[in-house]
Amino acid sequence: MSFNALIAIALGYVVFLFFIAFLAERRAKAGQNSWVSSPWIYTLSISIYCTAWTFYGAVGYAARSGLEFVTIYLGPTLVMVGWWWILRRLVRIGRAQRITSIADLVSSRFGKSTQLGMIVTVISVIAATPYIALQLQSVTLSFAVFAETGGANWNEADFNAAAVWTSVGLAVFTVIFGTRNLDANERHHGVVMAIAVEAVVKLLALVAVGVFVVWGIGGGPSEILDRIDNSDIVLWHNDGGRWISLIFLSAAAFLCLPRMYQVLVVENADERHLQIASWAFPLYLFVMSLFVVPIAVVGLDLMPPGSNPDLFVVTVPLSEGRDGLAVLSFLGGFSSATSMVIVATIALATMVSNHIVVPIWLRLQANQHAVMSGDVRHVILLSRRLTVAGILGLGYLYYRFSVGGTALATIGLISFTGTVQVLPAMIGGIFWRGATGIGAAAGLVTGLIVWLWTLFLPTFGTDAVISQAVMDHGLFGLSILRPEALFGISGLDPLVHGIFWSMLLNTAMFVICSLLTFPAPLERLQGAQFVNVFDHSTAAPAWTNAATGAEDLLIMSQRIMGSAEAQALFEQEALDQGKSGYLPEVTPTFIEKLERELAGSVGAATAHAMILQLIGGSSVSVEDLIAVADEAAQILEYSNRLEAKSKEQESTARALRAANEKLTALSIQKDAFLSQISHELRTPMTSIRSFSDILREGEMSQDEYRRYAAIIHAEAERLTRLLDDLLDLAVLEHGQVVLREQTGRMSDLLDRALGAAGLQDGVLKVVRDPKTEDVVLTTDLDRLVQVFINLISNARKYCDAKKPQLKIKVTREGQTCTVDFIDNGSGIAPEKRALIFEKFSRVADGSKAGGAGLGLAICREIMQRLGGDVTYVAHKSGASFRVRLPHVQRVDALEET
Amino acid sequence: MSRKPKPTVFLQRASYRQRRLRDASKLLPFVGIVLFAIPLAWTTQGPDQKVGSLGLIYVFGAWFALIAVSGVLTSLIRPDRTEDDNGPPEP
Numbered sequence: 001m002s003f004n005a006l007i008a009i010a011l012g013y014v015v016f017l018f019f020i021a022f023l024a025e026r027r028a029k030a031g032q033n034s035w036v037s038s039p040w041i042y043t044l045s046i047s048i049y050c051t052a053w054t055f056y057g058a059v060g061y062a063a064r065s066g067l068e069f070v071t072i073y074l075g076p077t078l079v080m081v082g083w084w085w086i087l088r089r090l091v092r093i094g095r096a097q098r099i100t101s102i103a104d105l106v107s108s109r110f111g112k113s114t115q116l117g118m119i120v121t122v123i124s125v126i127a128a129t130p131y132i133a134l135q136l137q138s139v140t141l142s143f144a145v146f147a148e149t150g151g152a153n154w155n156e157a158d159f160n161a162a163a164v165w166t167s168v169g170l171a172v173f174t175v176i177f178g179t180r181n182l183d184a185n186e187r188h189h190g191v192v193m194a195i196a197v198e199a200v201v202k203l204l205a206l207v208a209v210g211v212f213v214v215w216g217i218g219g220g221p222s223e224i225l226d227r228i229d230n231s232d233i234v235l236w237h238n239d240g241g242r243w244i245s246l247i248f249l250s251a252a253a254f255l256c257l258p259r260m261y262q263v264l265v266v267e268n269a270d271e272r273h274l275q276i277a278s279w280a281f282p283l284y285l286f287v288m289s290l291f292v293v294p295i296a297v298v299g300l301d302l303m304p305p306g307s308n309p310d311l312f313v314v315t316v317p318l319s320e321g322r323d324g325l326a327v328l329s330f331l332g333g334f335s336s337a338t339s340m341v342i343v344a345t346i347a348l349a350t351m352v353s354n355h356i357v358v359p360i361w362l363r364l365q366a367n368q369h370a371v372m373s374g375d376v377r378h379v380i381l382l383s384r385r386l387t388v389a390g391i392l393g394l395g396y397l398y399y400r401f402s403v404g405g406t407a408l409a410t411i412g413l414i415s416f417t418g419t420v421q422v423l424p425a426m427i428g429g430i431f432w433r434g435a436t437g438i439g440a441a442a443g444l445v446t447g448l449i450v451w452l453w454t455l456f457l458p459t460f461g462t463d464a465v466i467s468q469a470v471m472d473h474g475l476f477g478l479s480i481l482r483p484e485a486l487f488g489i490s491g492l493d494p495l496v497h498g499i500f501w502s503m504l505l506n507t508a509m510f511v512i513c514s515l516l517t518f519p520a521p522l523e524r525l526q527g528a529q530f531v532n533v534f535d536h537s538t539a540a541p542a543w544t545n546a547a548t549g550a551e552d553l554l555i556m557s558q559r560i561m562g563s564a565e566a567q568a569l570f571e572q573e574a575l576d577q578g579k580s581g582y583l584p585e586v587t588p589t590f591i592e593k594l595e596r597e598l599a600g601s602v603g604a605a606t607a608h609a610m611i612l613q614l615i616g617g618s619s620v621s622v623e624d625l626i627a628v629a630d631e632a633a634q635i636l637e638y639s640n641r642l643e644a645k646s647k648e649q650e651s652t653a654r655a656l657r658a659a660n661e662k663l664t665a666l667s668i669q670k671d672a673f674l675s676q677i678s679h680e681l682r683t684p685m686t687s688i689r690s691f692s693d694i695l696r697e698g699e700m701s702q703d704e705y706r707r708y709a710a711i712i713h714a715e716a717e718r719l720t721r722l723l724d725d726l727l728d729l730a731v732l733e734h735g736q737v738v739l740r741e742q743t744g745r746m747s748d749l750l751d752r753a754l755g756a757a758g759l760q761d762g763v764l765k766v767v768r769d770p771k772t773e774d775v776v777l778t779t780d781l782d783r784l785v786q787v788f789i790n791l792i793s794n795a796r797k798y799c800d801a802k803k804p805q806l807k808i809k810v811t812r813e814g815q816t817c818t819v820d821f822i823d824n825g826s827g828i829a830p831e832k833r834a835l836i837f838e839k840f841s842r843v844a845d846g847s848k849a850g851g852a853g854l855g856l857a858i859c860r861e862i863m864q865r866l867g868g869d870v871t872y873v874a875h876k877s878g879a880s881f882r883v884r885l886p887h888v889q890r891v892d893a894l895e896e897t
Numbered sequence: 898m899s900r901k902p903k904p905t906v907f908l909q910r911a912s913y914r915q916r917r918l919r920d921a922s923k924l925l926p927f928v929g930i931v932l933f934a935i936p937l938a939w940t941t942q943g944p945d946q947k948v949g950s951l952g953l954i955y956v957f958g959a960w961f962a963l964i965a966v967s968g969v970l971t972s973l974i975r976p977d978r979t980e981d982d983n984g985p986p987e988p
Contacts, residue, residue, distance in 0.1 A: 293953055
């Protein structure tokens with residue numbers, strides 16, 4: 001295989017890719033893009049994660065460090081498998097906010113901040129440069145392999161020429177297909193199709209080499225496994241720190257790489273594609289890495305010592321005389337390199353033009369109003385094209401000046417670490433509403449500096465940027481600032497050391513500054529929208545009715561979107577508003593929609609700034625926006641409250657109905673009582689009056705005199721008792737009673753109560769169990785005895801059994817003590833049970849008992865004061881009252897009530 | 898101001914199953930982390946304690962199992978997102 005033939009094949013392959021891209025663009029334009037935007041194409045396009053570093057480097061990595069190479073794929077596998085957590089959210093936010101890049105995401109989240117967009121762009125460009133250099137290096141190395149087998153021995157000039165030509169070719173392809181549309185939010189069908197094809201080619205190539213190695217050279221899987229066991233390759237190094245750090249690093253980089261954001265979010269046509277890709281992409285990675293270790297082992301066996309393991313994928317088939325396979329493998333590597341470079345440069349170009357060039361250009365033009373003739377489009381497009389060229393140029397320069405011999409994997413990992421500095425701001429931004437722009441900026445800058453110092457600058461080699469003296473003794477001779485042993489921690493692997501410190505300090509600055517600062521209103525609004533994206537995918541700040549004419553807006557939009565598209569948009573809006581003609585009413589909704597359309601082209605920050613420039617002073621202040629949002633929230637809350645209220649009212653109505661029934665019954669009771677009480681009061685009064693009249697008349701015997709006086713006295717006593725009861729109840733109900741705490745035994749209390757209840761006639765038989773009554777109580781004992789007396793005398797009065805009997809049962813359960821008074825009478829009728837504890841209620845008709853129906857009401861009040869209660873318990877036979885009282889009574893609190 | 902309908906407390910059997918499938922899918926990355934953390938316990942101290950092809954088979958086996966479970970779960974999860982526990986999806 002001659003070198004020229006290889007060049008021809010490579011060129012032919014590139015032409016084929018051009019053709020595919022062109023075809024896909026045409027089909028998409030004709031509206032037949034159902035096929036292009038399928039979940040499988042989406043999955044394949046994600047595979048730009050597998051760059052030339054994967055294709056060539058993985059084998060070299062495995063040869064040097066064993067199993068560690070899989071960490072680079074395990075991280076993304078975890079992220080994809082856990083798509084529900086982060087990716088789904090990112091895609092939804094990307095679609096809802098028309099996010100164009102990772103810089104736009106961060107800038108948009110933190111109040112459409114131009115500065116943050118710039119910081120992220122700068123980090124991404126610096127981090128991507130070594131990576132692009134890596135791709136150029138791998139392509140030129142693989143060219144050199146073929147040239148050397150053709151007999152030529154490449155010198156440095158040849159390498160450089162190959163690198164230059166590769167860069168130029170990539171730049172041309174990217175400019176043609178990657179910067180066609182201004183709307184970065186529009187999908188690049190041509191590019192996506194081309195990289196999907198390349199994804200298939202690189203998978204096929206690696207699998208073909210793998211199959212050849214396993215079955216062609218090795219003699220089958222089991223022989224290969226034996227070979228692995230017998231070879232010198234060390235599969236596992238005792239370095240768990242690296243293993244875990246690298247899984248984390250690759251997972252984080254998968255989320256933060258601008259090119260991954262481009263294919264995962266921007267080129268995503270349908271959120272459901274993510275669901276398929278969540279397992280299909282890990283499967284792709286799995287197949288890609290399945291044959292890596294066998295190829296490495298066989299390569300180490302076959303190839304002469306000292307040959308570069310990074311190139312085994314090409315050199316092993318070549319050494320076996322399989323030129324066709326070697327060429328396929330070369331095309332696989334070529335595909336990996338080119339697809340990565342194309343997408344990475346598109347993503348970076350979008351970021352540079354939207355976040356650096358346009359803001360600067362706008363500022364330079366600030367004195368002229370944004371409404372003016374001329375097209376912004378060409379500025380943006382030109383800046384993108386120049387950026388593509390510039391980034392490839394930077395990559396080339398890095399390739400020239402960095403240490404050429406550094407293993408591919410090492411540069412790749414360092415580049416990853418730089419990219420990952422965006423992670424805290426990104427994850428914090430989409431999950432934490434408290435994250436602020438100042439916090440994000442502080443974290444990003446800190447992370448960038450630590451990364452540059454510990455990892456990036458040392459890659460240029462000793463004494464290139466950092467002198468050996470600084471490496472050994474630290475900056476300014478401060479040993480805590482040594483690049484590979486910050487703060488004196490020197491035991492770590494340099495990479496783990498760099499990841500650890502940069503992520504730790506970055507996250508710490510981000511969190512601390514976020515906690516300490518207060519976000520601007522627009523930041524808070526955007527924060528709420530990002531974090532709660534699933535609650536309201538459409539909510540956005542509204543512009544108030546602006547004085548700007550629709551014509552001005554149209555002129556500006558034409559400059560960005562192109563006249564045909566802008567006019568179509570305006571006409572459609574006018575139509576939707578029910579107006580004829582092409583100029584719609586400038587409503588807040590329309591401005592918001594327009595801003596979002598423009599954001600798709602120039603990024604949220606710039607679009608916001610341009611609209612702001614046009615609408616000028618008449619735009620609402622952000623505080624107003626917050627007020628509007630607050631108002632909406634208030635309305636929402638109000639309606640929530642109304643709903644809760646109506647539920648409450650329903651239950652209140654039910655309670656009211658029950659209360660009404662009770663009240664009606666009580667009212668009847670009260671009428672009955674009033675007549676009763678007037679009778680009760682009248683009867684003694686009448687006798688007192690008549691007997692005192694008789695006494696006044698005089699003329700009676702001493703006997704008669706004494707008898708009449710006794711009657712008057714008895715009647716007066718009855719009155720007093722009635723009034724005492726009423727007074728007692730009033731005092732209890734108003735809480736003015738002072739409780740006197742005493743300690744006593746239950747049995748003594750019951751003795752006292754039985755003695756005072758007037759049981760001397762012996763009609764009521766009392767049954768007690770002295771053993772259970774051995775309970776010591778601390779409470780107002782006099783009041784408690786009053787309750788007991790009441791309950792016992794009630795039993796005496798109302799128990800209608802032939803042989804009345806009262807059973808007193810004391811039960812202790814933990815801290816509470818209950819006393820049951822159970823008689824063997826007929827009990828209380830169910831319909832009356834609800835009322836017995838009410839004032840003036842009487843169960844028995846007539847005045848058999850002579851009371852006024854206050855006894856139980858007083859009992860209940862007393863027990864409530866004592867912290868217990870008294871209830872009626874339906875019992876099989878007779879009435880049963882249960883007094884429940886806390887075992888240990890605290891009285892001091894009660895006195896205050 | 899339209900309010901989204903209040904989510905019901907109890908679900909039909911089918912939607913209940915869907916919720917649990919989603920739970921399983923959400924748990925999967927953590928299972929993966931555990932599986933991939935196991936190699937940390939491997940020791941290569943001593944001359945004959947070399948991690949050989951068995952280690953390789955473990956890593957790739959665990960990896961494939963994770964992918965397979967994820968594939969089965971996502972194929973069972975209906976893309977119908979109206980029952981999304983995070984509220985209505987599309988504007």
